Amino acid sequence: MVDHIKNGNVQLLINTTLGKTSIRDSYSIRRTALVYDIPYCTTIPGAFAATQAIKALLDGPLDINPLQEYHRLVQV
Numbered sequence: 001m002v003d004h005i006k007n008g009n010v011q012l013l014i015n016t017t018l019g020k021t022s023i024r025d026s027y028s029i030r031r032t033a034l035v036y037d038i039p040y041c042t043t044i045p046g047a048f049a050a051t052q053a054i055k056a057l058l059d060g061p062l063d064i065n066p067l068q069e070y071h072r073l074v075q076v
Contacts (some may be wrong), residue, residue, distance in 0.1 A: 001016075001025075001032075002032045005029070005033055005036050005038055010033075012034035012038070012039055012054075013029070013039070014031075014040070015030065015040055015041070015042055016044060017042070025036060026042075039067075060063055
């Protein structure tokens with residue numbers, strides 16, 4: 001995986017770990033992703049949130065509002 005990142009073949013990395021070997025390998029994978037500015041997720045909920053965000057961006061432009069606006073809408 002490190003070689004794929006270095007070769008520019010990875011645009012988003014989802015790296016969950018299970019077992020000692022994957023935990024040991026995970027450090028070098030995460031470090032390489034960080035050095036090469038590749039976004040990465042280390043949990044399934046994080047990966048789900050990232051894919052939902054990508055889908056929302058592909059669906060069209062997003063509306064951006066100040067936090068106070070969201071708070072006002074909840075109070076009504």
